[in-house]
Amino acid sequence: MNYRSKKLINILLVVCILMANFIAPVYAAKHIFEDSMGHWAEEAINILTERGVIQGYPDGLSHPDNIITRGEFSALLARTMELETKDKVTINPAFEDIKGHFAQGDIEALVSKGVILVGDYGKQYLPNKPITRMEMIKMLVRATGKENHDLDCACNTGFLDEENLTKGEIQYICLGKYYNIISGYPDRTIRPNGETTRAEAFTMLLRQEKAKEK
Secondary structure (H helix, E strand, C coil): CCHHHHHHHHHHHHHHHHHHHHHHHHHHHCCCCHHHCCCCCHHHHHHHHHCCCCCCCCCCCCCCCCECEHHHHHHHHHHHCCCCCHHHCCCCCCCCCCCCCCCHHHHHHHHHCCCCCHHHCCCCCCCCCECEHHHHHHHHHHHCCHHHCCCCCCCCCCCCCCCCCCHHHHHHHHHHHHCCCCCCCCCCCCCCCCECEHHHHHHHHHHHHHHHHC
């Protein structure tokens, strides 16, 4: 093998190494979960995944049809809001049952921003329990900038299952509908005490971001 051939091979090796180093980060940034392909919320999942909001489970899947917990939703919302969470982990946390939980920093960051109100829960947050739609609506509306909202304004949500809600809860639903964070179900219900899938939560998080512009 002559000198020119060796030189050409060396150049090709360098090019291959550089391309490999470039392609790897790009692939990682555009990672697609296998169980999101063809799902009705695929676009929302891909957008949030690319931004690092959705990080998936140890099995490498996003599990969009799983019921979302308070801890999971809190973590997703804090990431969407790009809150600083490292310094929010305290010795005496806002809730006695979140110490050491994976979402402790996220929960405390949301408490400090007024997105989660300690008075709504008391001493325990129950981060591993399913979060209700009403809880999510409250957090998402507060996250848009609650100082801009007048909870005393009159409103008509149009939902058929709000008769047992408080005036304050109805106002949150009204604001959530106004900002297009929520749209309700085809049967004209909002199901405030119902559970929500991760995919539904992903969609609501993206809508909440658009609501900030409105």
